[in-house]
Amino acid sequence: MANDSPGSGGVPASTVVLNAELRQLALELFDQFRTMSFDGVGISRETYGPGETAAMEVIERIAARHNLETEWDAARNLIVRLRGREGERPVVATGSHLDSVPQGGNFDGAAGVIAGLVSLLSARANGPPLRTMELFVLRGEESAWYGGPCYFGSRAIFGLLSQSDLASRHRVSGQTLADHMVQCGVDLTPIKAGRPLMDPARFHCWMELHIEQGPVLIAREKPVGFVTGIRGNVRHRRVVCRGEAAHSGAVPRWLRHDAVLAMAELLMRLDEHWRVLLEWGEDLVVTSGIVETNADEHAVSRVPGEVAFALEYRSQDARTLTSFGALVQSECAQIAAKRGVEFDLGDAVRTEPARMNQSLVKLLETQAGEAGISCEIMPSGAGHDSAVFANVGVPSTMVFVRNDKGSHNPHEAMEYSDFFAGAETLLRALWKVANQAGEVQS
Amino acid sequence: MTGAGRDALEAARIVVDSGAVYTRTSGDPFFLSSGWASPVFIDVKRLISFPEARQRLLELALRRIDEEFGSQGLDQIAGCELAGVPFAAMVADRLSLPLVVALKQARGFGRLSQFEGTFEPGTRTLLFDDLSTDGHTKATFRAALERAEARIAGIFVLLGYNVFPDPPEITSLMTLADIVAVAERDGKLDPGALREVQAFTANAPDWSRRNGGIAKP
Ligand SMILES: [Zn+2]
Numbered sequence: 001m002a003n004d005s006p007g008s009g010g011v012p013a014s015t016v017v018l019n020a021e022l023r024q025l026a027l028e029l030f031d032q033f034r035t036m037s038f039d040g041v042g043i044s045r046e047t048y049g050p051g052e053t054a055a056m057e058v059i060e061r062i063a064a065r066h067n068l069e070t071e072w073d074a075a076r077n078l079i080v081r082l083r084g085r086e087g088e089r090p091v092v093a094t095g096s097h098l099d100s101v102p103q104g105g106n107f108d109g110a111a112g113v114i115a116g117l118v119s120l121l122s123a124r125a126n127g128p129p130l131r132t133m134e135l136f137v138l139r140g141e142e143s144a145w146y147g148g149p150c151y152f153g154s155r156a157i158f159g160l161l162s163q164s165d166l167a168s169r170h171r172v173s174g175q176t177l178a179d180h181m182v183q184c185g186v187d188l189t190p191i192k193a194g195r196p197l198m199d200p201a202r203f204h205c206w207m208e209l210h211i212e213q214g215p216v217l218i219a220r221e222k223p224v225g226f227v228t229g230i231r232g233n234v235r236h237r238r239v240v241c242r243g244e245a246a247h248s249g250a251v252p253r254w255l256r257h258d259a260v261l262a263m264a265e266l267l268m269r270l271d272e273h274w275r276v277l278l279e280w281g282e283d284l285v286v287t288s289g290i291v292e293t294n295a296d297e298h299a300v301s302r303v304p305g306e307v308a309f310a311l312e313y314r315s316q317d318a319r320t321l322t323s324f325g326a327l328v329q330s331e332c333a334q335i336a337a338k339r340g341v342e343f344d345l346g347d348a349v350r351t352e353p354a355r356m357n358q359s360l361v362k363l364l365e366t367q368a369g370e371a372g373i374s375c376e377i378m379p380s381g382a383g384h385d386s387a388v389f390a391n392v393g394v395p396s397t398m399v400f401v402r403n404d405k406g407s408h409n410p411h412e413a414m415e416y417s418d419f420f421a422g423a424e425t426l427l428r429a430l431w432k433v434a435n436q437a438g439e440v441q442s
Numbered sequence: 443m444t445g446a447g448r449d450a451l452e453a454a455r456i457v458v459d460s461g462a463v464y465t466r467t468s469g470d471p472f473f474l475s476s477g478w479a480s481p482v483f484i485d486v487k488r489l490i491s492f493p494e495a496r497q498r499l500l501e502l503a504l505r506r507i508d509e510e511f512g513s514q515g516l517d518q519i520a521g522c523e524l525a526g527v528p529f530a531a532m533v534a535d536r537l538s539l540p541l542v543v544a545l546k547q548a549r550g551f552g553r554l555s556q557f558e559g560t561f562e563p564g565t566r567t568l569l570f571d572d573l574s575t576d577g578h579t580k581a582t583f584r585a586a587l588e589r590a591e592a593r594i595a596g597i598f599v600l601l602g603y604n605v606f607p608d609p610p611e612i613t614s615l616m617t618l619a620d621i622v623a624v625a626e627r628d629g630k631l632d633p634g635a636l637r638e639v640q641a642f643t644a645n646a647p648d649w650s651r652r653n654g655g656i657a658k659p
Contacts, residue, residue: 219651278473279483281466316470 016126016431018424022118025062026423027416029114032058034106042103042410047140047152048076048180055098055110056137059117063135066121073197074187075156078137082120084434085128090204092129092434093394094119094426095136097153097385101144105412107211107419111401113137115209115423119430129434131204138385139184144408145170146177148237148310149349154385158392159196164347166192205360205433205440206389206396209426211414213382217402223418224425225376226364227398230387231283232353233314234321236345241266243341245297245305257340260293260304266343269331273324283316284324285381311345316353316379354387357395359441360429364399367428373421382407395440399426446509449502454620456495457601458630462488463621465635471653476578478606478646479655481638484621486572486601487525500532503600503615507568510613511596513537517566520544520557520592522583526571529600533570544569544583556586563591574599576659577610584610605646608659618643 018026036058037043037051045051056078060070069081084091096112116135123133140152146168155161166178166188173180178188190197217225243257267288274286290310298304311328315321325348332343361377368375380398390396401422404413433440457463464483466472471479489496507513518540521530527543534541542559549555553563561567567587574580580597587594601621602614622643625631631639642649651657 216654219654219657275475279475281464281470281472281483283470 016122016427018118018122018420018427022122023420025121026114026118026419029058029062029117030106030110033110037100037106039103043100043106044102044104045098045100047099047142047145048177048184048186049099049145052099052139053184056139059098059113059135059137062117063120066124068120068124072185073157074190075139075153075181075197076184076186077139077153077157080117080120080135080137082124082133083128084130084132086130087132089131089437090202091132091134092204092430093134093136093206093389094208094430095134095138095385096208096210097138097141099140099142099145101142101408103410104142105211105405105407105410107401107403107412107414108213108407109141109210111211111414111419111422112209115399115419115426118423119427122427123431123434126431129431130437131434133430133434140177141385143235147171148235150383151351151385151388152177152181154388156191157197158200158388159190159194160388160392161191161194163192164349200389200392200394203389203394205357206386206394207360207364207399207426207429208384208386208396209399209401209422210384211403211407211412212400213403213407216378217376217400218404220376222374222376223402223415224368224373224422225378225400225402226361226368227380227386227400228356228358228361228377229316230354230356230380230384230390230398231285231314231316231382232318232321232351232387233312233383234325234351235349236311236347237349238308238346239311240306240308240344240346241341242306242344243304243339246303248301248303251303256303257305258303259307259341262335262339262341262343263291263307263309265335265339266331269335270328273327273331277320277324282320283379284313284320285315286311286313286324288312314381314383318353321350321353351383351387352391354390354396356386356390356397357440357442360395360397360433363432364397364425364429367432368421368425371421371424371428373425375425395442446506449506450616450620451624453499453502453600453616454624455628456499457484457486457489457616457621458624458628460489460492460495462486463625463630465631465639467635467638471655473655474575476576476659477656478576479650479653480575480646481635481642481649481653482618482621484573484601484618490528496532499600499615500529500536503529503533503598504536506613506615507533507598510598511568515566516568516595518542518561518568520567520569520583520587522569522571522579525573529572530570542567544586546579546582548586553590557590561590561592565592566595567592568595569597571597571599572601574602574612574614576603576606577612580610580612603646605643606659607647 063080071079094116097109138153143150241259243259402418405411462485472483519534521527597612604617
């Protein structure tokens, strides 16, 4: 970790705590978000939508009431700031997102924003740290609303949104992401030009608290985990398999070019590759979450001439993503030749796997140890904004909080005691780095 | 030490010396298809590429089969698709017995839809495979034999993990414990890997649970 340099000063991390008042504030915020965003089944805060904005404004008001600076960037991310004694130094940043999937849970994203807010408030009460501390309330992390691409808010910060991202269509309104961004007050000029809103070098480090979206912490009976890496992914939003429509009674097997059977064969072959790759210790998950025959022409008695489906695979290893991509191509070619169909894989969106900063992980581990909190060191299967920060070179890591029912559903079950264990560890680590003059080691 | 115990260690040494033992102690473990996480993966089937090792393994297997089942009491050998087939073919050839291939999935209809080759109901059959981890797939093959009205004389594998709960009744030439014993004695695993593999053999469900796999079947 950073070297303690003479004069770094500040209150030691052990005395910076989440007091009863801050804990109460966190609980009230969770309640308020739940009430604001309940859709009858779960929580819905659309990416670049009014519910997301409203939740962000709640954070803005509380921050302002406690004399923290607030600022909206050109992509309408909210930044809450506690000025450090030496404000020109690279900043210590935390945060998460406030959008949710449709009928999602209340903790996904919000937990990290609330933990960051109470951390800044606690830090403020201890006098200004050496470095400026910032909370990023990010927009548009979820992929559910625009059919695949995601991390819009964080990627906009680093000038990484593509024309194809901006042209993605909303699942309900049919309008583009660019349209919805403008409705939220975004200035598209720098974003369309791919101009970064911030220089990665202005960040000393980034730490995000998030609920765990897998079962590891539950299985290992640990309240919190610290993340060593984040899976990257390749997403084909729409693969189209084209064969030939035919009468289901009149055409014999050997004359058919059945698009659905070809797709099914492809998916089963990929599943078999996946099984073998796991046996060999590769990290991989494969999903086809959307499958559709064309409703205008499909029928019980018609051999399907066309089927469209989504294909997504994730891995912590960039080489595995590339190799699996090659496998997909070659299987498509083989099946196409054998069955007389064609596969159009369409556009693929690739997010690189991200390595988290080992010395930040160590720091979190030490802070948890000193606070008597037991923890796990683990990779993240799900993607997060932290991957964007890490991949532009900001030393980054994440704090995971145990959560029982997965996420992206209304049943996610985080115990508040686990949340506070995570938030307290985050706070201590943020405070520690915010008062260190040295660089973060890799 | 019994003859079977000595043969098990000799077989294990053949497997270890052929380079078929892989371990993973950092990063992702190996995952068996049923979801168990494991620090060790043993690629028994690669032994078909080594004629001398393969022949010696075959001798040992034949001796064990004769002790356990009495070769005279068998009517045929059924090899499990895929890696069980070459070994089963060699065994059937040595014993001059008929051979069938048991498929992972049935194809079409009929009593023999899950087999290549043919046999009559009541045929005393030894099911043969290279490897059994949790015995999951053996249960599928056993059910196929039952549907085909075979009499099941037994199930024989070259290597049985023998570390998971509720194991089906399987005779194995060697177990994972034999492999570990040989690898330890011959210094074929580094101390860290050996420790993890020993922890796995001592309590596989617990090791699996702690490493992201399932904890019970
Ligand atoms: Zn999230």
